Amino acid sequence: METRKKILITIGDPAGIGPEVALKAFLQFHDKAIVFVGDADVLSEAAALLKLNLAIRAVDSVSEAIFDKGILNIIDVGALRGLSWQKCVPTAIGGRASAQFIRCAVEIILNGGAEALVTAPISKEALMLGGVYYLGHTEMLAELSGATDYAMMLTGGRLRVILATIHTAIRNVPDMITLGRILGVIRHANTAAYMLGIIAPRIAVAGLNPHAGEAGMFGREEIEEIAPAIEAAALEGISVTGPHPPDTIFHKAYNGEVDIVVCMYHDQGLIPLKMIAFDRGVNMTIGLPFIRTSPDHGTAYDIAWQGRASATSMAEAIKMASTLRLPTWR
Structure with missing residues (x-):
C-alpha cells in the first residue's frame, strides 16, 4: 500500500511557464508520490519541447497512479479539450482553464485523495478575462476550502x-x-x-x-x-x-x-x-486545511514555451510541500 504523502501539482496557466517548470522540477523527485492536475496534451507538448523521455499517463484518480521513474501521472480536467488556445499571452481560455485545474485539485484533496498541493503560476489578468474574479491563488484556495482565517x-x-x-x-x-x-x-x-x-x-x-x-x-x-x-x-x-x-x-x-x-x-x-x-x-x-506551496514567481509569458525558464523555485516548492506538516490543533 502506498504510504508516501500524495502531492498534487496544478500546471497553472497553460500559456505561461507553468507546464515547463513543473515538468523540469518533477524530474528531480522520482521518490515522491506526485500526480499532476491539468491537461495531458499541454504537458505532452511541453515535454516534447524539452525533449523529455516521459510516459505521460492519464488517470481518473490518485489511486490509479503508478509512481515509477519515467512515468508522469495526470488527472486531465478537460478544460482545454476541443479549444484552440494561445501561448505566451493572458487569455480568457487560459484563465478559465487554470481555475478549473485548481478547483479540481482542491476537490480531490478535500475528499482525501491527496495531502498537499503545489500550484504552478497563474495570471490574475487571465483569470479576470475568463470571468474568474479572484485576486490570486491564495484567496481562491481559501474560498474553495472554506478557510476564513489564513x-x-x-x-x-x-x-x-x-x-x-x-x-x-x-x-x-x-x-x-x-x-x-x-x-x-x-x-x-x-x-x-x-x-x-x-x-x-x-x-x-x-x-x-x-x-x-x-x-x-x-x-x-x-x-x-x-x-x-x-x-x-x-x-x-x-x-x-x-x-x-x-x-x-x-x-x-x-x-x-x-x-x-x-x-x-x-x-x-x-x-x-x-x-x-x-x-x-x-x-x-x-490556515488552509491542507499543505499548499507554490513558486514565488509569475507566468513569465515573455519567456514561456522557449525551454529556458528556471525550475529552481518550483523544485523548492515541491521539496517544501513534501516536508511540511499540518498542525495538530487545526
Missing part, C-alpha cells in the same frame, strides 16, 4: 516573511492594520514555524511607518494596533517582539537573529526576500 507566507534563502495584508493598494493598508488582524498573523507565524519544524521560533513584527512610527511622530498604528497585538500574543505564550523599524529588522533576520518577520504589506516583505532569493522563493498558505 495568511500568505514566503520563504527564500535566510528570510521567512508572513504578510498582514496581501493584494491591496498601499493607500488601503493603514486602515487594515488592526489589533485583531496583526494578532491573527502572529498566530499564523507561530503555526508556520511548527509546520516548518522550527523549535522555539523567534517571531519579529515590523512596524508600518518609518522608524516604527518614532513614538507616534510618523503615525500611531504601532502604538494603537501593532504593539497591543504583540502584547496579546506574548500573553498566549508566543515568542514575539516588536514593532521593529522596517529598515533594520530584515538585516537581523538575514543574520539569523529572527526566524519569521511579520510584515504589514506585500512589498515590505517581498522586496527583501526577492532581493536575496529571486529564483528560490516559495509561497506557502497558512
